[in-house]
Amino acid sequence: MTDALHLLSLGKGGWGGALLLAAGVTFALSVLGFLLGALFGAVAASGRLSTRAVPSWLAKGYGTVFRGVPDLLTIYLLYYGGSIALTEIGKFFGSAGFVGLPTFATGVLAIGIISGAYQAEVYRGAYLAVDLGQFEASKALGLSRFQLLRLVIVPQLMRHALPGLGNVWQLVLKDSALISVIGLVELMRQSQIGAGSMREPFVFYLAAAALYFLIAAVTGSVFRYGEARAWRGMVHA
Known part of the structure; x- marks a missing residue:
């Protein structure tokens, strides 16, 4: 137990600092990939909802x-x-x-493309969940298309999308560990390095699991808070 605490300490000879830094890389990679995926997902969702054949076909293919x-x-x-x-x-x-391509940028792009495919379905389902009466009321008020999206559709769409986006975020966080295969020193790769160097795989992989769980728990609570705020004062199933 003492040896394990020393290995994971922040002091001299400890790997705690390196693991925390790698956890920061994992978090940054996941956040940027998720945000890029939101852009790809929004474009793909609008393609899926389009009445034109080409955008719909391309979005479905993606x-x-x-x-x-x-x-x-x-x-x-x-x-x-x-x-x-x-x-x-x-x-x-x-x-x-x-x-070679920069590993961090490649990781962000890969996660963005992958998560975008899932986020597209979340946004499409959320858009279809918006009451048609909202569109009719907006037209009656004379709102422009931009005003309709900004003031009416997007706020309600996000209300329905947040639970699904929280699930996609958890997938993104786990997928970030796969980026280690191209050489990026994120949390998974750093724990592999420590396990190999010190011949203590259980200690390092358990520490990595704890850090992944901590990130997932904190960010999950953020999504739950956002969902609660979005539905504040409203009755939903």
């Missing part, structure tokens, strides 16, 4: 592919495909050797 392909494969394809493309561009301009 969701089907990235919800169906394993997340790890998506990460590999983005990193190695992008790195090969950069290497070829570098060769064209006279550079020699392999040019």
